[in-house]
Amino acid sequence: MALTYALEKQVAISAVLRACSLTSSVFNKLVKNETVTKNDKSPVTVADYSAQAVISAILARAFPDDPIVGEEDTKTLRGDASAEVQLLKDRITSLANDALREPLKLGDDKAWRIGPDTPVLTTEELLDAIDRGNHPGGPSGRLWTVDPIDGTKGFLRGEQYAVCLALIVDSEVKVGVIGCPNLPVDWNNPEDKGVLFVAVKGQGTEQRPFSGSGSSQLKLSASTPRRLLESYESGHSSHGLSERVSKILGITEAPLRLDSQVKYGALARGDGMSYMRMPTGVGYKEKIWDHASGNLLVTEAGGIVTDSRGEPLNFGLGRTLGENYGIIGCAKEDHSSILKAIAQAQQESAKA
Ligand SMILES: Nc1ncnc2c1ncn2[C@@H]1O[C@H](COP(=O)(O)OS(=O)(=O)O)[C@@H](OP(=O)(O)O)[C@H]1O
Ligand SMILES: [Mg+2]
Ligand SMILES: [Mg+2]
Numbered sequence: 001m002a003l004t005y006a007l008e009k010q011v012a013i014s015a016v017l018r019a020c021s022l023t024s025s026v027f028n029k030l031v032k033n034e035t036v037t038k039n040d041k042s043p044v045t046v047a048d049y050s051a052q053a054v055i056s057a058i059l060a061r062a063f064p065d066d067p068i069v070g071e072e073d074t075k076t077l078r079g080d081a082s083a084e085v086q087l088l089k090d091r092i093t094s095l096a097n098d099a100l101r102e103p104l105k106l107g108d109d110k111a112w113r114i115g116p117d118t119p120v121l122t123t124e125e126l127l128d129a130i131d132r133g134n135h136p137g138g139p140s141g142r143l144w145t146v147d148p149i150d151g152t153k154g155f156l157r158g159e160q161y162a163v164c165l166a167l168i169v170d171s172e173v174k175v176g177v178i179g180c181p182n183l184p185v186d187w188n189n190p191e192d193k194g195v196l197f198v199a200v201k202g203q204g205t206e207q208r209p210f211s212g213s214g215s216s217q218l219k220l221s222a223s224t225p226r227r228l229l230e231s232y233e234s235g236h237s238s239h240g241l242s243e244r245v246s247k248i249l250g251i252t253e254a255p256l257r258l259d260s261q262v263k264y265g266a267l268a269r270g271d272g273m274s275y276m277r278m279p280t281g282v283g284y285k286e287k288i289w290d291h292a293s294g295n296l297l298v299t300e301a302g303g304i305v306t307d308s309r310g311e312p313l314n315f316g317l318g319r320t321l322g323e324n325y326g327i328i329g330c331a332k333e334d335h336s337s338i339l340k341a342i343a344q345a346q347q348e349s350a351k352a
């Protein structure tokens with residue numbers, strides 16, 4: 001009998017919603033010295049750290065034996081005794097405890113003892129929770145992958161970002177949840193923001209507005225707006241190559257540029273025809289937490305996600321997707337024409 005992953009789905013939804021509530025509340029109060037630059041020069045904020053602590057603490061209560069592959073770790077925080085970093089740690093402690101103890105409107109998390117009666121966690125316990133995300137990943141068994149804020153640059157700009165959590169079992173994504181606090185439910189009504197996307201293997205993909213209790217099943221179709229969905233940051237995906245691809249495919253509409261895995265949700269609900277991510281240089285390996293949830297959202301909505309050569313994404317190689325080169329998501333009917341257009345665009349740009 002196929003597993004339904006009902007408890008995993010419920011826990012993941014509750015963890016993502018608590019983390020979203022935290023990140024939204026932080027945004028308005030974020031001050032400059034609450035952002036740290038990591039060794040790879042990318043930013044991380046108190047919100048990223050606290051959200052990963054919250055998700056990890058919830059997973060530890062519900063599934064204590066499951067490993068976690070998370071984006072953040074506490075090297076920078078533990079290795080610096082300055083007063084500034086102490087303030088950061090204090091803020092992470094109060095934010096995470098507030099989020100864990102907050103009465104939650106959606107989801108029922110009494111079963112894993114999270115809510116107003118949760119004992120207050122110490123700074124050390126929360127830093128340890130963040131570091132439970134240090135697992136190396138791999139091909140067999142259960143593991144969760146978490147990106148507490150995907151699109152940190154979008155978060156800092158007040159634009160799109162996503163809280164992403166996925167369960168992977170034997171290299172296959174089984175549950176994917178993405179919370180998008182700044183995404184309008186409908187682009188025509190930009191004030192109604194906040195969307196949760198949920199997918200379970202074999203059970204489809206749903207969209208739930210933060211503002212209501214309704215949910216809608218998503219079905220990807222080839223007749224969506226003929227525009228590409230791509231990274232906002234030109235350093236993360238080649239805007240030049242996707243422009244060539246658009247020309248080859250006869251797409252006249254400008255691409256919709258959105259930070260984070262919001263793009264996968266947008267594709268699943270028909271805001272564009274293809275998620276397109278083409279490398280901007282050599283050497284960068286895509287991370288599993290940047291694609292696991294989104295991959296399932298799109299495939300369970302009836303679409304397909306592969307690399308730019310048509311190979312499936314491999315979530316069993318560790319913390320990265322290994323040799324996968326570029327990422328394409330779209331309706332199945334569009335897949336081969338998009339891959340051909342990419343190959344042609346690559347040839348053209350090699351000659352140029
Ligand atoms: N060089 C390079 N190439 C490709 N991808 C990279 C690169 N550098 C970073 N990243 C990852 O991009 C994640 C942000 O997602 P997107 O690129 O889809 O969104 S956007 O760039 O913010 O528009 C971002 O996720 P977060 O760090 O969680 O924000 C990174 O993991
Ligand atoms: Mg990051
Ligand atoms: Mg990310």
Ligand SMILES: [Mg+2]
Pocket residue numbers: 048071147148149150151152
């Ligand atoms: Mg992140």
